[in-house]
């Protein structure tokens with residue numbers, strides 16, 4: 176029995192070299208994440224004593240050895256490929272689930288990303304085996320719930336449900352659909368009807384995406400709903416038989432789980448809804464026609480797939496990428512367009528056969544996979560545009576409030592420093608007669624003393640003027656920003672009032688209405704900001720002015736100040752604060768700052784791209800921080816995104832020869848640390864779920880009661896709503 180943790184540590188020791196090219200699947204800018212799985216030699220190939228031509232040097236590399244053909248002519252030359260992870264023939268289904276990156280993909284789907292896992296490879300290379308399990312699994316009357324044969328799809332369902340359960344702060348709604356594309360016709364596998372009437376693929380202007388019209392979607396409140404969808408679809412899909420695969424899928428199939436999560440972001444009833452999904456795509460074989468002796472119709476099927484191949488070729492070539500990408504040439508590529516080049520996250524599993532007779536197909540699959548690895552995507556969280564706007568405005572308001580806080584604190588500090596003026600020793604009132612009588616040396620000392628005092632006061636006064644001007648200017652910028660944001664919030668609020676979905680935020684409207692009765696726009700905004708912060712209203716410049724007037728500094732040292740100001744204007748140092756008279760107007764520099772800040776803030780609204788929004792608000796806060804000299808905080812560290820369980824350090828090679836991971840860290844997280852327990856429990860098997868009498872352990876190693884698993888119902892092929900609905904629909908269609 177495989178122990179995940181121990182095996183991984185032995186993997187680490189068994190190969191000393193490192194491959195730094197390994198990237199986390201969540202590392203967005205790295206595009207498609209490509210792994211390779213080699214199946215073992217089949218019984219037929221073993222009987223024919225076919226040699227294996229693939230070897231696994233480790234570090235995520237795979238070598239296809241060159242050979243001479245039987246006639247003595249040169250066959251393909253040796254080729255070395257490198258991928259994110261390579262799974263060797265001995266890798267189990269659980270290994271694929273644990274180390275392929277699929278777990279991260281599911282987590283991202285739950286966060287609101289469009290994600291896709293697709294299997295590519297020649298016929299009989301193990302695509303269906305990897306995704307759903309060995310052939311016939313779903314035709315059996317009894318399916319072992321914890322069978323070691325279960326493929327990625329079922330294991331992902333379990334993981335997803337566990338995830339959904341853990342996130343108590345979010346409300347999840349899950350739906351699923353299952354379709355196949357056969358001869359360029361889209362068939363609903365949950366509602367195929369007797370005539371298998373094809374459905375249309377249309378463009379949604381709102382979602383800016385392709386979708387299948389009238390596709391049957393099943394609400395999946397429980398795990399067995401998803402299981403029923405899988406079973407139903409697998410039973411209805413088109414299969415054929417040829418000399419390379421007894422049970423060959425003749426179509427592309429696409430099982431999609433739509434994950435809608437709703438989160439309350441404020442106490443005044445504002446909810447944010449994110450819509451993620453995960454597509455499991457089992458592509459039809461990429462085999463050569465002569466080899467499989469398939470008939471003319473099947474040649475057509477292949478030409479359709481080559482369309483998506485052409486798409487991948489175009490996308491992976493930076494020059495071609497700028498031009499037209501032929502998504503529209505194929506229904507499959509239309510439906511996968513967001514995953515291949517848009518806003519989604521994609522995991523590609525390239526399946527290969529190690530047999531010599533399949534060498535050229537294996538090389539072509541690996542070449543294709545290597546090209547796919549070059550495709551870059553920019554995933555974004557899918558959100559309602561209005562909600563995205565609210566979130567970004569809230570972020571900005573928060574940032575401005577922080578800045579206001581900072582400025583107020585800065586003002587307090589300056590107030591203290593202005594208070595220190597009163598401590599300055601003023602020269603005593605001198606008696607002129609005494610001055611005449613004074614010793615010249617004494618007089619020199621006295622003049623020196625006065626000169627020093629004057630110098631100190633001049634410096635202090637200049638500093639005071641300087642900070643007052645700076646604060647006035649900063650305050651004005653913040654007020655204007657607040658004004659602009661409040662206006663936007665007001666717009667959003669009025670949009671929300673009209674929306675039947677989002678409740679309007681009455682508080683803001685009330686505040687705006689009451690304060691607008693008796694105040695000018697500027698003081699109204701300052702008042703609102705102060706109210707929000709629970710602080711008293713203050714006229715900052717006046718405080719300083721009064722302080723200065725009280726001390727009479729302005730009068731006594733006017734000359735010094737003006738000469739200081741003149742020097743300041745001409746000097747090239749950083750003291751660029753506008754003079755008192757210009758501070759009510761915007762200096763060119765200030766206009767620049769405000770304009771650049773509003774450009775950054777305004778930009779992303781049209782895109783409603785959360786990633787860009789956060790980048791924009793980070794930039795905006797950096798711009799204003801530069802203006803205000805606000806210290807950098809952890810909010811700005813940006814990027815991040817939790818690491819994949821696969822991790823990023825150290826090279827690992829399977830001691831048992833099951834897989835090689837280029838640069839893999841310890842996958843020991845809360846979930847994967849249960850690998851052994853899970854493996855044992857999967858292997859140990861549970862009698863049956865159907866009769867509700869079974870006892871056993873769940874795939875995470877915990878004991879389960881017959882009808883519950885981690886709180887949700889867990890049955891197989893039972894009388895679920897999904898199956899019932901699908902069956903009813905099918906009956907209706909055929910009836």
Ligand SMILES: Nc1ncnc2c1ncn2[C@@H]1O[C@H](COP(=O)(O)OP(=O)(O)OP(=O)(O)O)[C@@H](O)[C@H]1O
Nearest residue numbers: 214298299300301302303304309420423424459460
């Ligand atoms: N990793 C594996 N371990 C054991 N058997 C495997 C493995 N991969 C594939 N097989 C077996 O090889 C046969 C062909 O696999 P599968 O049907 O998954 O191929 P496929 O790529 O989906 O083919 P097609 O494109 O024709 O549908 C099946 O009997 C399957 O059980």
